[in-house]
Amino acid sequence: MNSLQKILLIHHHIKPRQLHAVQESAQQYGIELEPLLLNDFLLNPKKQLNGRHHLVSLLESADLSLLLNQAHRYHFSIGLLPAHKSSIVCRLFNIPTQIEKALPLAISPNKAIDLDLLLCNDEAVLLSVMVGYVPFFNFRQQYYERQSLLRRLIHLIKNAASLTRLKPFDLSIATEKRDQIKTAVTGVLIIENDIEAFAANLINESISSQDNKLSAMLVAPCSTVDYLFFLLDCFYYKNRTAGRLPKAVSYIKTRELTLSTSKKLDYWIDGRPCKAETLFFKCIPDSIKIIVGEQFKFVHDTHEAEKETLKINNLPQNEVRLQRLRKKVPFFSVAQEDDFKDLFLMLKENAQLSGPFLVLMVLSSMLATFGLFLNSAPVVIGAMILAPLMAPIVSLSMAILRNDRKLFNNAIWVFLIGLIAAIAVSALTTLILPYEKITEEIHARLQPSLLDLGVAIVSGMAAAYAHAKENILKSLPGVAIAVALVPPLCVIGIGLAWHDWVIVSGAGLLFLTNFAGIAMTGALTFLFLGFSTVIRINWGLGFSLLLIALVSIPLYDSLMTDINHGRITSAVGSQTYMVNGKTIQLDGVRVISAGDTICLSAVLGSSENISAEDVEALRIDIEKLLDQPVKIEVTLKIISSAYNHP
Template identity: 30%
Template sequence: MYDKNIEPQIIKDYSSLIYKHLHKHPIKKEFHKNIIDFPSSSTIFLLVGDTEIKSWLHNAKAKNFTLYIIPHASNPLAQKYFHLPTTFEELFTLTTKQHYFTYCNEKLLFASAIVGDKIWITNQNLFLSFLKNFYNIRLFKTNITLKFHKLISVSLLIEAGDARYIKEKRDTFFTDIQTGCKKVAAIIYAPTSVIEAFKLRYFLVKKDQKYLPKGIGTLVTDTITITTDKDLTLLCDNEEPIISKDVVIKSVPTNLQIVSGAQKCSKEGKETIRVDRLPKDEEFINFYTKRTLPFLPIAPEEAFADLFKKIKENAKISIEYTVLLLISVLMATFGLFQNSSPTIIGAMILAPLMAPVISLAMGIIRFDETLVKNSFKTVFISTLLALLLALGFTNLFPIEHMTQQMAIRTNPTLLDLGVAILAGLAAAYGYTNSKVGESLAGVAIAVALVPPLCVAGIGLGWGNLDVFYKAFLLYLANIVGIVFAAGIMFYLLGYASKRYASAALIIKLLLLASIFFPLYVATQTVLKEERIYEQIKYLKFKNVTLQLDNIQYHKNGATLFISVLSKKNLSAREKEAILQQIKKKFPAENLIISFKQML
């Protein structure tokens, strides 16, 4: 049987080759679907395209024919499906085999059927595919019925077909599964975020992966029935797409003996269901089917349960927490007065204040009122206790001497906020990942909460509100930076409230803005002081050294306290010359200059 569009000379050549191998003259007929004319046990040669082959095989599947499919440019799918050689003569080196056909909604399938959006399978340009579908990715509710199982999930698309064909095409997903030749297989793609969709799309190209990623499920069985809650595109063998809500993929036995290069069917294979990486939670299914795919992943409740339990416990004050807090505050205060870095570092590691701050970040991003109240209460009481303890210690030991370790914590800048933000990211990630949990001690050292709080208490004990304000500003900057960054990390990791994520982010941005402006002013002050120090440093006088003792700020500007140190007594003329040079350098500042002779 041949296609009428094929040249007569080609038909004649093939007829000669058939006679050469079978020693019988073939009866040449134009292709038609009626197979009643052919007696049982006929040997039939098909020289037609894929569409005609499908229709003829469907009608002839119950007949005991021996069938040769002649390779031709019009039947590439049949060549691949039956593993045919490239030349006609090689057909006669192959053996006949009984085949099982794969059907999709009663249509013979040579390749695969795709339910959903085909672009994620067929588009080879990953980047363009991602960009074009960035805002339009939407999952659909999927009810899948197998022989002995039922599954409800969501899908971006489902690719199904003959088990051996699907395994050969997507071998990454079936490395440890025997598909058999009497089964159909399906791959369910169900990313839960745009980022995950991109990762899955990239995964299709990576041939060296040996595991199922999140959002992928595989099925191997006799019949797969897919029912969806809305009209979807069904694409069978890249033919014209149709719209359907119900798709049935099944394997059907035939009586045909087809000459092919496929391996002989010796194993039926077992039904295999691997759907543990698919979202099956009812709340998640409802959430994902009512909106476009979120850009970032959202953690399921079961993944959140253990972390949330830990976060809730950390939000409350306990005896153990209070004891550690008091010890760390006292240790930090001792270290500040002693100017001892090791003692202060020990207090940083011991201090438990980071835990309720992280809980506060989670409470805001989850819009959990109880968690926010408990964690805020713990942070507030901890702050009050630390201030009172440091103040009391300062009054018991009235040493009014600003050590270097104290001074470090009275110059807050935007750099400190940056460190706090990085520490907050690391702390939140450590809470969600047990593998890096041991690094939290380093986070506590990087962004110390207790030492600046103790310096603020010391400032109160001295009655020095400037020291109190600057140290407490640093403490607040650390708190806000950690809360902001930890919330962002929880959001990126999928722990944000699905309903209130945007509102929570706005709250965190407002918190950040509230601390940003006073820190900006403080940073400008520090930069101004640095410029003054540099200017004094470059004022050169013979046998004289200038020393900036202090800077006091007031409404009308700043007052500089400068000492002029010399090895000999300066004359009035020399003093006046030095004084004029300093005034010329700082015309806008009030100057209090004292002349001192060095021994």
């Protein structure tokens, strides 16, 4: 009988039953596996090897990296067996998850291939090294992608609290071919084999264990919100092909990398905690031999990248930004002076009273007044586009946010001049025109509701965003159409000319709604875009909040009234009634009032003569339908079913 070939089996306290099963399986292939604890092997690797150049590993990833150091030093190859079915080692090297299937491969040293070895301060790295704190960054992408959307969201929410631990630190970076770069980051992730990590998913570069390079991702978010957007990008855009990295991330691909700070850094090698002031990373090409699965060879291309890759434009190197990051990571991004210099110049210009502003206000007010009397929506829309009143309100938003008294005073002055001009022009135009009829366009601006406040809020956001982004400023006319500042002012002027205080109060409420919504949400949008580090508590901000709260009360009441009127109209209108043997069609139902007694206006259509008794019977039927007292004003319409010719 031939003697069995002996191969070392390195393990870390595997259960005896599992160990015995592995040994029995190996004997079927003429192999005797000699079990040896990892710690015992590390005490004297040369003695334990005893001239052998191949061994089998039954280790998890954290322990396997310790074995890689010795493989590089003593030049032996490694066959891999899964410590359990969900072992990361299986996914890293594409080996079977069942020991019975992985064993024939693991005991075949001739199938081992050369792989790069990443060293961090002379310690081998199997997966990755995390420096500092980078929430979610090294989470396993393959595991995550198998989860349902609900589980992904739950995972995100559970870990959201960890974002408060984002702490930037000064860092000096040097590569093999580049001198030191001084910056500040919240964390760094160096990847070698772990190409399934979310971090690897964001790089528009090929990462391989056979490219003679290490890959480093440096995270430097401008704010917590910036980091949240990065996470969403990382989690849900699984097949990133864009050449541009997220704003929070920079990327370096090199053979050697040095990270240094003035004090000791916390870092983790494959999950093992360590501390050091300087970290030196070196990728040693083709320095270890490992038996891998066939799929591994397709995923990890064998190629050598000749040049370093440095995508570091996102790294903070400006001294002002570095000073801010040294304090803390703000919740919202903080725009730098270069970012908002042009914006402030534009906002200051918008807050200056000028001839063109007055001319446009007069013309737009006249146009809006004509459109309201003509009941022409296109003419009113033209006036909305022409009116320049949005500009000083956006300047006012920035002044409120930054507590800029000079900008505030200038903006409010221009705004009041525009407001008075619009009301005066519309009132004078109304006195000249021989019209005293409330058209649909006028009536539409007399009963604002919370929906109008919603329009104002969204319009304020859009206006501030359009001003901040010069390339989309051309979209501002669309915002002006949406919020319609001038038409309600013109309706106020019409009401003053007619001495109708119901019209004045209704249109005034709509204008206050639009003004408060734009000013407040415009300020919050500028805050979100980073044009102020904090919300400064001031009377302007307080007044805007108070104004929104006050107008919300009648707006809510108006919304409930509209909903109630809609319910009544839907229940009563567009139906056919049988009254006193006559068929009556009820159209054009409108609720005049809906207090204790509901007052309705409607058109009655019938092919028969309708008497007062018929109308009263119809009113009683509607009362029964609504279970509430009803008054009804009707207009009769005779429907002829045939025509008699002489």
